[in-house]
Amino acid sequence: MTAPDDGSTAPQMELGHFLAARVVPGFVAALLVGLAAGAARILGGAFAIGIQGMMVGALIGWISGRGMRRDTFAESPLGLRLAWAFGLTGVFWVGQMLGADVALGTFTPGTWVLHALDDGEVMLGHRRYSFTAHVLHPGPVAWVGFNVLDAVLQALLTLVTLTTSLRTEQEPGHVPRRSPAGAAVWLLLLPTLLTAAYAGAAVLARPREPVVDLLRPPPGTPPAKPMTPTEIQQMEDQTQRLQSESEACDKLAEPLDRIHCRDALLQKMNAPAEPASPRP
Secondary structure: OOOOOOOOOOOEOOHHHHHHHHHHHHHHHHHHHHHHHHHHHHHOOOEEOOHHHHHHHHHHHHHHHHHOOOOOHHHOOHHHHHHHHHHHHHHHHHHHHHHHHHHOOOOOOOHHHHHHHHHOEEEEEEOOOOEEEEEEOOOHHHHHHHHHHHHHHHHHHHHHHHHHOOOOOOOOOOOOOEOOOOHHHHHHHHHHHHHHHHHHHHHHHOOOOOOOOOOOOOOOOOOOOOOOHHHHHHHHHHHHHHHHHHHHHHOOOOHHHHHHHHHHHHHHHHOOOOOOOOOO
C-alpha cells in the first residue's frame, strides 16, 4: 500500500496523540542535545559559528524524522515542516542556555548570556587551510547576530534531515496517518512558552535595584560633605588597584577563569569598604 501523493486521504491523527507521540519525544531530544551543546560550549572553550548549528541541526532533525517515519509527514506542506524545524531549534536553544549556565557553576538562568554579552566569547574563525580561535568582543548586537546566523543554519539543516529521514516507501499492511489540524501552531507555541519561562526565570533571578531619584534626594538628607584630600587620594588608589585587577582577569587564557575572576572582583567592589588608615 502506497501513501497518496499529498497525504490528504490518509486518516488524521488525534491532536493529543500527535503531541504525546511525536512532538514531546522530538522536543525532549532537542532539549537534551541542547544541554550537552551548552556545556560543551563552555567547557570546550570555543564556539564555531555556523558549524555547530549545522551539526546539531542535522542530528536533531534526523532523530525527530525517524520518530515519524511511518506517518505521511513527508507529504505535509512546507509550512508545517518549517514549524517543526524552528520549533526544534527553539527548544534546543533553551537547553543550550541551561547547559551553559550549569557549566558555569550556577543554576541561575541567564548567567551565560549576560557574561557572553559583557565579556565576549572565544569563537573559531575559518581560514583557507585552518581554524583559528579568536576571543571576540563584538558587542551585544553583533554577538546576537552571530548566534542568530548559527540558529538559522541549524533550522535549515534540521529541515533537510527531518525530511530525508522520513519513510520513502509505505510498509505493507500499515495505514499512514497525517498530522492534525493546527499542528504548526502547537509546534511554535510550545517552544515560545518554554523560552518565555526561561526568560522570566532569568528576570526574577536578577537582583532588583531600587529606583533612586538623583534629582530629588529624599527629605531630610543631609548635604553632601566635601571630600578631604586624603579621601580623594584613597579613592584614586582604590580605582587604580581595581583597574589592575581587572586587566589581570582579562589576561587569563580560559574563558571560565575570566568569568570567575570578574565575579570575584565584582563581589569585592560591592563589599562594604573598610576604613582605611590615614597615609603617613
